[in-house]
Amino acid sequence: MNRQWVVRSQSDRFSVRASTRLLATGTGLSLLLLASALFSLSVGSYPTQPGDLLHLVLGTIDDPGLGLIFHEIRLPRVLMGILVGASLGVAGLVLQGMVGNPLASPDVIGISHGAAAAAVLALWLTGSAGNTPWMVPAAMAGALLVAVALVALVWRVGIRPARLVLIGIGLAAGLSALTTLLLVLSPDATAMTAYVWLTGSLYATRWNEVWQLAPITIGAVAVILLNARHLDLHSLGADMAQGLGSRITRMRLLFLLAAVTLTGSAVAYAGALGFVGLIAPHLARQLVRAGHAGMVWLSGLTGALLLVWADVIGRTLFLPRDMPAGIFIAGLGAPFLLYLLYRLKKRTG
């Protein structure tokens, strides 16, 4: 039975409708994510027993080395995976909903590329071979700059979704050329670091990074959730949405900004994990079809799951090497994207 549940605030400013199926799927995915996170915590290059984690939590084992591995190395990494995955998943959902095209995602419209180019620029300017504190603000600024450029370029012709994607594609191409140029200009060590980071990796995540990213992700997702019903309206088409009282341009700007924030921050901390934003919303849609508020929840969870698993595979399958998670995301995304494109074709023609 698929009952509908409605929660509505007194002023009618805010309301959420959820079906039993949505609630069940969401809960299921949350539990799955929790289990995956625990699994991810208990595997890695340092051999640990599955029970170690439990002992550690209960305090029945006193091994500072083990504690260090769980608490300082694996836990922040897993949390970062969840945050970044959720950010990209939600950003992808918002862009797809806004553009009305299932293939739109942060990397298609160039936002990831802007973040990446700016971060590499920061690496180059500081001449550093590793992460520098400048990378994060630089990447956010880069993402924002691309968004501003996008809007400025689109403004003259009207913020029409298709145009946005087209211009984004152009910007993306130019920006990746710029990134490559910067890589070539950098010394080899910097270039290789940057390259691996560009592929997308959660390697060497620290707690302070998690604490920096968490409020950004949560804030942006909250803004999107509060306005999710406008996304529902927009998917009916611009005229219809306007007729129903949605301020199209303003809402589009708001959503664009939120998506930019999510993408920029995620890219800054974990590199350009291209396919998460593309795949996660689709996977979520395969499970349940619901309004955007529900889909935000599910896409976030799916994105987080994707990244947590890509990271687990990356750091356990090829021991002792730590492969960038982005490679597996791409490997996973490949067959899926083809399937998706095929399905899309079948549905429309």
Next chain:
Amino acid sequence: MLNNRSLRISGVLAGLLLLATALVASLRFGFQPVSLADVVNSFIAYDGGTLEHLIIRSERTVRTIIALCVGSALAVAGTLMQTLTRNALASPGLLGINAGALFLVVIGITLFSLNTPLQLIWLAFAGAALAATLVYFLGRETSGTLSPMRTILAGVAITTLFVSVSQGLLIFHQERLETLMFWIAGSVSGRDLDTVSAILPMIGAALLLSLLLARQLNLLGLDDDVMQGLGLQVARVRILSGLLVVVLAGASVAISGLIGFVGLIVPHIARALFGTDHRWLLPASALIGAILLLVADTLARLMIPPREIPIGVITALLGTPLFLRLATRGSTST
């Protein structure tokens, strides 16, 4: 635009003159400049003991030939694609054809340790064909026509896919950064004469065949019914030119990696100068493409000596503004 025949002929002559200049510049300039006399002497009175002669014969000649052929090939492929899809933004780079070719080439190199040019080029053809088929089926609407927006999106999605997997494979295979850059950002240097002599005849043949198709291509702009009424076997022309695109783009990628935007920019320049008659447009595209890539390659060598900028970076930086102009101008519908 050059409106009459004599103007066009003088346009072509001017182009040839420019091409000759670009050729000489490409041979002369680089980290080690070579005088014109030495360039000429290295061909007519080769002396293996002279450094200048050695540079010209071993390195610059080969890369100049590659730039010449790849430039023409990509430009003609772009022109063919824009005619075929009736989409001003179509090009082998943007629609994922180059990326498809790269994908299979990289798989061949990393997973099967293939390295002879003849093995790689067939992989490149297969990859280009795969990508072209994918884009065609994904970009098609119910009515059977290609939707410009869907085609581009499918192309970009396929490009993202193929390029990131290729990158991953190269990193996984622990290739040096140089190799990585060679394929992903394109380069016309570092190839030996064997590779060139294996691949270039195919490009030459495909270029010639495209010229022979020029008349039929002129009719592709008409309605399907009209074309059929005129006795044009539409499907055959389309398939043939599709195959030519695959060969031209595949061969280019097999020899020089991903060089984007040549196939996008050049057809627009050629059309602005020579109009839409393919009997003029195709040779003009080939000519302009060759000039563009020769100049880009010479610049790539001169900007940060002793190192080089990947040529694909230069073409992309040149091409992006034009792309944005086309995209905001709005001739591409939706």
